[in-house]
Amino acid sequence: MADNTTPEVPVRTGPTPTSTxxxxxxxxxxxxxxxLPRISGKLLTGIIIVVxxxxxxxxxxxxxxxxxxxxxxxxxxxxxxHILGTTxxxxxxxxQLAWGTRGSLFVGVVAGALALLLAILFGVLAGYFGGVVxxxxxxxxxxxxVIPGLPLVMVIAAYVQNTEGxxxxxxxxxxxxxxxxxxxxxxxxxxxxxxxxxxxMRDYVAASRVAGERPLRVIFVEILPNLVPLLAAQLIFGxxxxxLGEAGLSYLGLGPTGSxxxxxMLNDAQTGQAVGSQAWWWFIPPGALxxxxxxxxxxxxxAIDEIVNPKLRLAPQAARxxxxxxxxxxxxxxxxxxx
Amino acid sequence: xxxxxxxxxxxxxxxxxxxxxxxxxPRLLPGDPAAIMLGKLRRANGGRPLSEETIRGITSMLGAxxxxxxxxxxxxxxxxxxxxxxxxxxxxxxxxxxxxxGAALPWTVILVGVATVLSFVLGxxxxxxxxxxxxxxxxHLVPATTFLQSIPYFWLALVLVAVLSVQLGVLPIIGGYDVxxxxxxxxxxxxxxxxxxxxxxxxxxxIVISSVGGWLLGMRNMMVQTMSEDYVVTAExxxxxxxxxxxxxxxxxxxxxxxxxxxxxxGFVVAxxxxxxxxxxxxxxxxxxxxxxxxxxYSLMQGVFLVITLAVLAANFLMEMIYGFIDPRVRHRG
Numbered sequence: 227m228a229d230n231t232t233p234e235v236p237v238r239t240g241p242t243p244t245s246t247x248x249x250x251x252x253x254x255x256x257x258x259x260x261x262l263p264r265i266s267g268k269l270l271t272g273i274i275i276v277v278x279x280x281x282x283x284x285x286x287x288x289x290x291x292x293x294x295x296x297x298x299x300x301x302x303x304x305x306x307x308h309i310l311g312t313t314x315x316x317x318x319x320x321x322q323l324a325w326g327t328r329g330s331l332f333v334g335v336v337a338g339a340l341a342l343l344l345a346i347l348f349g350v351l352a353g354y355f356g357g358v359v360x361x362x363x364x365x366x367x368x369x370x371x372v373i374p375g376l377p378l379v380m381v382i383a384a385y386v387q388n389t390e391g392x393x394x395x396x397x398x399x400x401x402x403x404x405x406x407x408x409x410x411x412x413x414x415x416x417x418x419x420x421x422x423x424x425x426x427m428r429d430y431v432a433a434s435r436v437a438g439e440r441p442l443r444v445i446f447v448e449i450l451p452n453l454v455p456l457l458a459a460q461l462i463f464g465x466x467x468x469x470l471g472e473a474g475l476s477y478l479g480l481g482p483t484g485s486x487x488x489x490x491m492l493n494d495a496q497t498g499q500a501v502g503s504q505a506w507w508w509f510i511p512p513g514a515l516x517x518x519x520x521x522x523x524x525x526x527x528x529a530i531d532e533i534v535n536p537k538l539r540l541a542p543q544a545a546r547x548x549x550x551x552x553x554x555x556x557x558x559x560x561x562x563x564x565x
Numbered sequence: 566x567x568x569x570x571x572x573x574x575x576x577x578x579x580x581x582x583x584x585x586x587x588x589x590x591p592r593l594l595p596g597d598p599a600a601i602m603l604g605k606l607r608r609a610n611g612g613r614p615l616s617e618e619t620i621r622g623i624t625s626m627l628g629a630x631x632x633x634x635x636x637x638x639x640x641x642x643x644x645x646x647x648x649x650x651x652x653x654x655x656x657x658x659x660x661x662x663x664x665x666x667g668a669a670l671p672w673t674v675i676l677v678g679v680a681t682v683l684s685f686v687l688g689x690x691x692x693x694x695x696x697x698x699x700x701x702x703x704x705h706l707v708p709a710t711t712f713l714q715s716i717p718y719f720w721l722a723l724v725l726v727a728v729l730s731v732q733l734g735v736l737p738i739i740g741g742y743d744v745x746x747x748x749x750x751x752x753x754x755x756x757x758x759x760x761x762x763x764x765x766x767x768x769x770x771x772i773v774i775s776s777v778g779g780w781l782l783g784m785r786n787m788m789v790q791t792m793s794e795d796y797v798v799t800a801e802x803x804x805x806x807x808x809x810x811x812x813x814x815x816x817x818x819x820x821x822x823x824x825x826x827x828x829x830x831x832g833f834v835v836a837x838x839x840x841x842x843x844x845x846x847x848x849x850x851x852x853x854x855x856x857x858x859x860x861x862x863y864s865l866m867q868g869v870f871l872v873i874t875l876a877v878l879a880a881n882f883l884m885e886m887i888y889g890f891i892d893p894r895v896r897h898r899g
Contacts, residue, residue, distance in 0.1 A: 368575065374833060374877050377873050378870070380854060381870050382590070384858045470717055474719065477843070478855055492723075496723075504727065513717055517716040520711075520714070520715020520716070523715075524715055528711065538786055542789065543700065
């Protein structure tokens with residue numbers, strides 16, 4: 227289709243491509259050469275960071291000392307025996323970091339998955355069915371979107387955690403993950419609704435509906451598979467949001483005190499006056515690890531973004547090609563003459 | 566016109582939903598906050614029995630009054646809200662919640678407001694420039710902004726405090742002003758103003774650093790997309806100067822989605838940077854919220870949450886009206 231409307235621009239001789247034409251040509255070449263999107267430096271870096279941190283969280287807790295063993299000397303700087311020193315209570319910071327990473331990852335994945343499920347429920351159903359269903363679900367989504375997240379989480383956590391009869395569950399990381407999950411889905415739902423709405427208009431979805439498929443089958447077989455890159459991006463957003471949210475909650479003392487996460491480490495550091503006593507090895511590592519993990523996940527999202535939205539990838543490429551052509555002296559010169 | 570009616574209707578419904586949520590949360594979630602709250606108030610009152618009036622106020626805000634149907638409770642609750650009566654705080658007994666919020670609001674609004682505007686302007690200008698320079702070495706700087714965004718902002722605050730305040734001792738660590746210089750509280754003088762500015766620098770830097778990356782990235786991506794639109798190519802073909810194309814054709818259109826985000830961000834000014842305020846013990850809304858949650862001061866907590874929600878709604882509403890004016894497409898798509 228595109229071939230009929232775009233004049234073919236010879237690469238070497240003709241007038242220099244304007245950026246749009248160049249973009250289209252690069253897109254074509256790209257499609258011809260690569261059946262799969264190539265792995266960019268960003269994607270690779272992101273994957274390496276995330277995998278290393280995930281492995282650290284999964285495996286390291288088996289090899290470190292008990293993170294609540296207080297027999298060590300207090301506030302040792304990093305050195306022999308304790309790679310990252312010890313806390314005020316004599317806990318080994320490296321051991322805490324290993325367990326904390328595991329705890330934070332758990333909260334992030336559970337909350338992210340829950341938020342994604344709710345986003346699919348609200349977003350995809352609204353976009354697919356339209357009409358009254360859409361109106362109601364979108365209204366709910368928009369209400370959730372404008373109600374400020376962290377204060378809502380704080381209020382819910384304050385009520386739930388002081389409920390009698392919940393026992394240790396009231397202070398577990400699982401409960402924190404659930405609270406973060408049910409408050410963090412609205413943004414994704416908006417994105418999913420828009421895309422589901424446009425997919426619904428496509429011919430193949432219409433064909434499947436005309437063939438008499440049930441709505442749920444159409445959604446699961448025809449629509450969801452086409453949303454996979456978007457779902458992955460939303461899941462990653464959800465995980466980042468949950469990990470940062472957990473860290474904030476824990477720092478305020480509303481986190482899962484029953485388990486160790488990177489957030490509870492920061493909370494301990496704060497109550498233990500780590501900043502005032504210049505025990506940098508205590509509060510720097512957990513925050514840096516969160517930032518690094520977030521960066522890794524964002525880089526992956528970045529790469530997904532460039533696949534879903536080709537203009538982001540192709541336009542800079544076109545500009546690059548144009549400049550290269552300029553340098554080699556086969557472009558439109560300043561006064562418009564062809565060199 | 567239909568657009569405006571629809572939006573106004575949406576905000577009326579959302580307002581109703583937010584207030585109702587505030588009503589339902591303490592009642593539907595397990596536990597008995599009204600009883601806890603009354604116990605706390607009694608202790609704060611030195612063990613003396615509370616007045617009938619206070620008890621009725623607390624129960625109508627927080628929990629089941631004996632012999633009242635759910636519906637009657639709901640009506641009574643709305644009555645209190647409309648009178649601006651949010652109950653009495655237990656952590657700062659006997660101050661009314663509404664006064665505490667009134668005293669904390671200016672601190673947060675000025676600090677976070679200035680920081681948000683600053684961050685937005687910086688991010689948009691830098692983003693437009695990076696987007697204009699697409700395909701050059703500048704592209705490689707873009708992923709770095711994701712790192713800035715992923716930093717937990719309160720941790721950044723801790724690091725800044727450790728370096729600038731504890732190590733170097735250049736800036737004050739906590740508070741909104743110097744309590745030793747001004748033991749009587751806030752006053753109208755240049756010295757007091759200076760003290761507040763010095764105290765606001767670190768929190769403001771923290772907020773700007775942790776939020777500027779998002780604006781930059783959004784603007785850059787929109788700029789890159791706009792630059793490959795046909796009308797930009799036309800402008801180039803007409804021989805317009807690059808600076809004219811950059812500002813009047815590309816940036817002007819690319820900034821529209823960011824403006825929508827700016828509206829939301831302005832709404833969250835009052836929600837503030839709750840955790841950042843905690844790090845600096847800044848006397849704003851966030852600090853009040855944390856105090857109430859830690860002290861299980863449910864009246865104060867509900868009140869702060871309500872005020873934050875109302876502010877977010879108001880800011881969003883205002884911004885959406887302006888947005889509909891700037892970008893006619895929004896009005897017509899419905």
